[in-house]
Amino acid sequence: MKILAFGEVMMRMMPSNYKTLSQTNTLEFLFTGTGINVLSGLYQMGHQVYIVTKLPDNNVGKAASAEIRKLGIHDCYICYGGNHIGIYFLEQGIGNRASQVTYLNRKDSSFCLSQISDYDFSCLDGMDALHICGISLAVNENLRQITYKFIEEAKKRHVKIIFDCNYRPSLWAHQSFCAKEIYENVLKQADIVFAGLKDATLLLNKKIDSSLSHIEQIKEACRQMSHDYQIETIFGTIRNTQNHISTLNGYMYNSNQFLMSPSYELTIYDRIGAGDGFAAGAIHGYFSNMDPHLLIQYATVSGLLAHTTYGDSPIIGEDTILDFIKNGCVLLKR
Numbered sequence: 001m002k003i004l005a006f007g008e009v010m011m012r013m014m015p016s017n018y019k020t021l022s023q024t025n026t027l028e029f030l031f032t033g034t035g036i037n038v039l040s041g042l043y044q045m046g047h048q049v050y051i052v053t054k055l056p057d058n059n060v061g062k063a064a065s066a067e068i069r070k071l072g073i074h075d076c077y078i079c080y081g082g083n084h085i086g087i088y089f090l091e092q093g094i095g096n097r098a099s100q101v102t103y104l105n106r107k108d109s110s111f112c113l114s115q116i117s118d119y120d121f122s123c124l125d126g127m128d129a130l131h132i133c134g135i136s137l138a139v140n141e142n143l144r145q146i147t148y149k150f151i152e153e154a155k156k157r158h159v160k161i162i163f164d165c166n167y168r169p170s171l172w173a174h175q176s177f178c179a180k181e182i183y184e185n186v187l188k189q190a191d192i193v194f195a196g197l198k199d200a201t202l203l204l205n206k207k208i209d210s211s212l213s214h215i216e217q218i219k220e221a222c223r224q225m226s227h228d229y230q231i232e233t234i235f236g237t238i239r240n241t242q243n244h245i246s247t248l249n250g251y252m253y254n255s256n257q258f259l260m261s262p263s264y265e266l267t268i269y270d271r272i273g274a275g276d277g278f279a280a281g282a283i284h285g286y287f288s289n290m291d292p293h294l295l296i297q298y299a300t301v302s303g304l305l306a307h308t309t310y311g312d313s314p315i316i317g318e319d320t321i322l323d324f325i326k327n328g329c330v331l332l333k334r
Contacts, residue, residue, distance in 0.1 A: 188230070238250075
C-alpha cells in the first residue's frame with residue numbers, strides 16, 4: 001500500500017542517562033513527528049510511505065530530510081523555505097519522577113508558517129491513504145485550511161482518510177471555543193480514527209453515563225462517534241498503572257463491534273511515540289485485511305514493543321510482532 005502523511009517534523013533534543021537539562025552540557029537530537037513516526041512503522045511492515053511537509057531551507061532542514069530517508073520514508077514531496085524547525089526538549093523521567101517536555105519555536109517553524117501555495121496536491125495521485133494529525137488543526141487558521149485542502153483533494157481521489165485526534169488542550173488554550181467544530185469538520189470526512197474517551201467527552205462533548213464501567217464508557221463513546229460522524233473504524237488504547245505495574249490494552253470499534261486486545265504488561269525504555277507504534281500496527285492490520293481479533297492484538301503488540309526502543313519512530317517489523325503474539329516474547333534470531 002502507498003500511504004502519505006501530511007504533518008509536522010520536529011527536532012527532539014534530550015539529555016542522556018535520565019539527566020535533567022540543568023545537569024548536562026550535551027544533548028542528543030533526532031527528528032520526529034506523528035506522521036514520521038507512523039510512516040516509519042509502516043515502512044518496517046512493508047508499505048511504501050511518503051511525507052509531505054515543509055522544512056527550513058538550511059542545513060537543519062537537510063539533516064531532517066536525510067533522517068527521514070534513513071527511516072525508509074520517501075522525501076520527494078517535502079518543500080523547503082524559511083529558517084526554523086519546531087524543537088522540543090525531553091527530560092526523561094525514571095521511577096517516581098515524570099518526564100518533562102518543553103517546546104521551543106513551534107509556531108514560527110517553516111511548517112507552521114507554510115501556505116497552500118507551497119504544496120502540490122498531485123502528490124495524492126495513486127495513494128491509498130492519507131494520514132492527518134489533529135495537531136495540524138491546532139496551530140493556526142492557515143494550517144487548518146491547508147489540512148482541509150489535503151482532505152478535500154484526497155476525497156476527490158477516493159483516498160482513505162486516517163485521522164489521529166491527538167487533542168492537546170494546551171495548543172487550543174486561546175481557541176478552545178471552536179475546537180469541537182474544527183474537529184468535527186475532519187471527523188465527518190475520516191474513514192479511520194484514533195480517539196479515546198477524553199476526546200469524546202472533553203473535546204466533542206459526548207454525554208457518557210459515568211456510572212458505567214470504564215470499558216463500557218469507551219464502548220459508548222465509540223458508538224456515538226461512529227454514528228454521529230459515520231466513521232468506519234475507531235482505534236484506541238487504554239493504559240493502566242497499579243502497584244507500579246503499567247499495562248496496555250488496545251481496542252477497535254467497527255460495524256457496531258467492539259473488540260479489545262489482551263492486557264500486556266509494559267516495559268518502558270522510551271515512551272514518546274509509542275502511540276504511533278500502535279497506530280502503525282492498526283493501519284497495517286486494516287489494510288492487510290487481518291482477522292479483527294488478530295488485528296487489534298497485532299496493533300497493541302506493535303505499540304507495546306515501541307515502548308522498548310530508543311527514539312520516537314517505531315522500528316519493529318511484522319515478523320517480530322507476530323513472534324511476540326505467538327510466543328509471548330521476541331525470539332532470538334540465529
